[in-house]
Amino acid sequence: MRIDKKQKKKEIVLKIIVTFGLVKKLIQVTTMSNKTKRFFLPEEEIPHYWYNIQADMVNKPMPPLHPGTKQPLKAEDLYPIFAQELCKQELNQTDKWIEIPEEVREMYKYYRSTPLVRAYGLEEALGTPAHIYFKNESVSPMGSHKLNSAIPQAYYCKKEGVTNVTTETGAGQWGASLAYAARLFGLEAAVYQVKISYEQKPYRRSIMQTFGAQVTPSPSMSTRAGKDILTAHPNYQGSLGTAISEAIELAQTTPNCKYTLGSVLSHVALHQTVIGLEAEKQMEMAGEYPDMVIACFGGGSNFGGIAFPFMRHKILEGKQTRFIAAEPASCPKLTRGKFQYDFGDEAGYTPLLPMYTLGHNFAPANIHAGGLRYHGAGVIVSQLLKDGLMEAVDIKQLESFEAGCLFAQVEGIIPAPESCHAIAATVREAKKCKETGEEKVILFNLSGHGLIDMTSYDKYLSGDLVNYELTDQDIQKNLDEIGNLA
Numbered sequence: 001m002r003i004d005k006k007q008k009k010k011e012i013v014l015k016i017i018v019t020f021g022l023v024k025k026l027i028q029v030t031t032m033s034n035k036t037k038r039f040f041l042p043e044e045e046i047p048h049y050w051y052n053i054q055a056d057m058v059n060k061p062m063p064p065l066h067p068g069t070k071q072p073l074k075a076e077d078l079y080p081i082f083a084q085e086l087c088k089q090e091l092n093q094t095d096k097w098i099e100i101p102e103e104v105r106e107m108y109k110y111y112r113s114t115p116l117v118r119a120y121g122l123e124e125a126l127g128t129p130a131h132i133y134f135k136n137e138s139v140s141p142m143g144s145h146k147l148n149s150a151i152p153q154a155y156y157c158k159k160e161g162v163t164n165v166t167t168e169t170g171a172g173q174w175g176a177s178l179a180y181a182a183r184l185f186g187l188e189a190a191v192y193q194v195k196i197s198y199e200q201k202p203y204r205r206s207i208m209q210t211f212g213a214q215v216t217p218s219p220s221m222s223t224r225a226g227k228d229i230l231t232a233h234p235n236y237q238g239s240l241g242t243a244i245s246e247a248i249e250l251a252q253t254t255p256n257c258k259y260t261l262g263s264v265l266s267h268v269a270l271h272q273t274v275i276g277l278e279a280e281k282q283m284e285m286a287g288e289y290p291d292m293v294i295a296c297f298g299g300g301s302n303f304g305g306i307a308f309p310f311m312r313h314k315i316l317e318g319k320q321t322r323f324i325a326a327e328p329a330s331c332p333k334l335t336r337g338k339f340q341y342d343f344g345d346e347a348g349y350t351p352l353l354p355m356y357t358l359g360h361n362f363a364p365a366n367i368h369a370g371g372l373r374y375h376g377a378g379v380i381v382s383q384l385l386k387d388g389l390m391e392a393v394d395i396k397q398l399e400s401f402e403a404g405c406l407f408a409q410v411e412g413i414i415p416a417p418e419s420c421h422a423i424a425a426t427v428r429e430a431k432k433c434k435e436t437g438e439e440k441v442i443l444f445n446l447s448g449h450g451l452i453d454m455t456s457y458d459k460y461l462s463g464d465l466v467n468y469e470l471t472d473q474d475i476q477k478n479l480d481e482i483g484n485l486a
């Protein structure tokens with residue numbers, strides 16, 4: 001009898017343990033199946049319109065000024081440089097939605113929609129209660145978001161009878177994207193690449209050449225702008241500003257040739273809004289809405305691309321989302337620059353733009369996020385920052401690579417050195433959430449992958465990279481030199 005009772009008791013305990021185990025397993029399985037990693041949109045959900053935030057802004061950007069007359073620029077003034085449709089888009093402050101041509105949507109289909117990804121690996125590594133999402137623009141054929149604007153720019157040029165396009169490129173992402181887009185629409189492309197990038201990142205040059213583009217390191221002796229700078233500074237390693245001057249000069253002296261630009265200008269940010277418009281639908285699929293939207297910042301195109309569609313709900317409905325631009329500490333135009341009229345290029349060929357700037361004469365340190373080495377910010381973003389609709393943080397080079405390596409190890413994607421700045425800013429915010437216990441939703445843009453930037457990672461891993469300190473005097477000296485231009 002006693003043995004029987006004991007046996008029964010044992011069986012009951014066993015049953016409880018087994019049942020408890022099963023229930024636990026069941027809970028694990030069901031919660032796991034709810035853990036969707038990536039959110040995709042079907043092709044028909046790729047946006048049919050770009051979003052023009054200028055139409056919704058209460059304080060519109062101040063007008064670009066003609067550098068000679070100092071009068072507000074009209075679209076026609078830009079026709080000699082850019083395709084006409086792009087000039088109209090640049091100054092359009094009334095049409096909220098601008099139709100994406102069917103030919104452009106067809107080419108978007110080669111890689112869009114891009115996935116929205118929940119960064120479970122990063123969340124776990126940081127032990128943060130925050131929900132971290134990223135929009136993965138690195139899946140484009142060229143490995144970055146830049147193709148989103150290269151395709152429409154080449155398309156409009158072709159449609160208007162242009163045969164040649166020129167441009168400048170820093171790290172090479174824009175040049176590669178334009179080279180490919182030019183090929184798609186049967187145009188010849190000539191690219192000026194910042195010399196330091198031309199030398200540090202030879203594979204991007206090979207990519208451009210694979211698509212048939214002609215690539216020249218800048219500064220070069222082939223233009224007046226290049227010659228002037230090389231005469232004054234024979235060892236100058238180049239900057240985006242100089243390369244822009246060279247490309248514009250070539251466009252102005254070559255028949256049937258237009259200049260194209262991969263960042264800074266308003267029409268570029270307009271094209272990039274496909275990122276945020278897709279992300280908006282994908283966040284809905286995930287059943288969440290971002291408390292913070294973060295992107296790295298060079299001239300503002302990938303930031304504007306992911307931020308503007310969400311910002312319209314802040315402007316129109318008072319949503320409290322924070323928008324954070326992450327710029328390099330060595331090129332801090334948003335956090336330490338001055339809002340004033342300045343040229344977009346070093347030689348002073350472009351219109352005067354009302355923007356946060358370090359001065360068009362600013363020569364940034366040779367940091368490895370080449371795409372972020374630009375002296376100014378686009379006019380839309382500059383106005384939004386002035387109006388307090390967004391914020392900016394600066395990130396030191398070593399912190400950016402540290403965040404990038406962590407991200408690579410836990411998410412399996414090696415980020416572009418530029419994108420590492422967005423990741424570092426995200427890590428900072430996620431750590432704050434860990435301290436406060438807040439379950440904030442963070443969305444950041446992964447603007448590109450770093451598989452062609454491994455030279456930079458090599459330098460970081462072998463301890464050869466340093467942080468660059470920029471003093472207030474350095475910055476003030478540049479601004480004093482350019483003075484008041486408007």
Ligand SMILES: *Cc1c(COP(=O)(O)O)cnc(C)c1O
Pocket residue numbers: 144145146173174262263264296297298299300301302303371372416418419447448449
């Ligand atoms: C060009 C580039 C950037 C910086 O340009 P924005 O116009 O500020 O977006 C950032 N990330 C990558 C991968 C780039 O190629």
